[in-house]
Amino acid sequence: MASSVINAGALVTxxxxxxxxxxxxxxxxxxxxGKLQEYSFENAVALIVDGNATLKIDTQHLNINLRVGxxxxxxGELLIQPNNEVILKARVGRNVDGIDLNLxxxxxxxxxxxxxxxxxxxx
Amino acid sequence: xxxxxxxxxxxxxxxxxxxxxTASDPTAFHRKGKLLLTRAETVGVITTRELKPNKFxxxxxxxxxxxxxxxxxxxxxxxxxxxRRSPPDVRRIAxxxxxxxxxxxxxxxxxxxxxxTAYRGSVQITVSDVIVxxxxxxxxLHWLDCIKLARKCYGALNLSPxxxxxxx
Numbered sequence: 001m002a003s004s005v006i007n008a009g010a011l012v013t014x015x016x017x018x019x020x021x022x023x024x025x026x027x028x029x030x031x032x033x034g035k036l037q038e039y040s041f042e043n044a045v046a047l048i049v050d051g052n053a054t055l056k057i058d059t060q061h062l063n064i065n066l067r068v069g070x071x072x073x074x075x076g077e078l079l080i081q082p083n084n085e086v087i088l089k090a091r092v093g094r095n096v097d098g099i100d101l102n103l104x105x106x107x108x109x110x111x112x113x114x115x116x117x118x119x120x121x122x123x
Numbered sequence: 124x125x126x127x128x129x130x131x132x133x134x135x136x137x138x139x140x141x142x143x144x145t146a147s148d149p150t151a152f153h154r155k156g157k158l159l160l161t162r163a164e165t166v167g168v169i170t171t172r173e174l175k176p177n178k179f180x181x182x183x184x185x186x187x188x189x190x191x192x193x194x195x196x197x198x199x200x201x202x203x204x205x206x207r208r209s210p211p212d213v214r215r216i217a218x219x220x221x222x223x224x225x226x227x228x229x230x231x232x233x234x235x236x237x238x239x240t241a242y243r244g245s246v247q248i249t250v251s252d253v254i255v256x257x258x259x260x261x262x263x264l265h266w267l268d269c270i271k272l273a274r275k276c277y278g279a280l281n282l283s284p285x286x287x288x289x290x291x
Contacts, residue, residue: 092170099259118137
């Protein structure tokens with residue numbers, strides 16, 4: 001009894017998410033992580049930051065409490081607007097305060113190497 | 124080491140969805156045409172949830188490498204499959220399943236274990252166990268477990284003649 005098809009949120013860091021990235025395309029399903037820097041109650045748009053990179057998150061479909069200064073992870077689809085503004089329309093989100101971001105970045109690197117290895121060794 | 128019967132193999136979603144059924148045994152699945160698996164464990168974010176009360180809960184676990192479809196049966200009190208078991212036992216099994224169903228909510232991170240089953244040409248997990256994880260680092264530890272096990276264990280198993288026959 002398989003669930004209806006839904007894309008996995010590809011794991012990307014905010015630093016990687018630029019116009020040269022293969023993930024930087026309309027409708028791409030992504031999972032992003034960052035510290036909440038701003039939140040607008042008017043339009044439910046959050047701004048998250050990781051290092052010197054930022055991303056806007058549309059949180060209107062979420063039912064979570066957002067607190068500036070906390071770290072959040074969102075899964076959703078990337079919308080590139082006509083004025084080139086980029087926003088992630090979040091499907092799910094959660095507070096990940098306590099996450100070890102160094103471990104996250106290192107694990108992500110190992111995970112990508114492993115997947116690449118496995119795919120290239122597929123008979 | 125033999126094939127991993129009745130062991131919950133920790134698999135990343137991209138690996139899990141490439142499992143293929145065996146011709147001779149509907150409960151066993153090949154990994155990369157070699158290893159035989161019957162059970163799996165995943166950790167990830169719940170991204171879909173479809174409840175049919177007193178029948179089943181379908182949901183998907185997104186671990187960042189793919190999505191694993193899961194089904195949790197909730198029909199214990201009406202299914203003929205359980206009619207020969209003692210009613211108090213069946214009630215307890217139904218209560219546990221109902222508790223798992225209430226814990227599976229969109230956005231939570233869960234560790235899900237169960238049997239690998241096939242449905243309409245895809246593989247899925249028929250759920251036997253759910254643990255909601257609250258440590259934000261647990262997914263990374265699961266990735267690292269999966270990588271280590273795939274490299275050191277799942278990819279290095281020697282099959283017994285019996286299992287080689289089952290695969291052929």
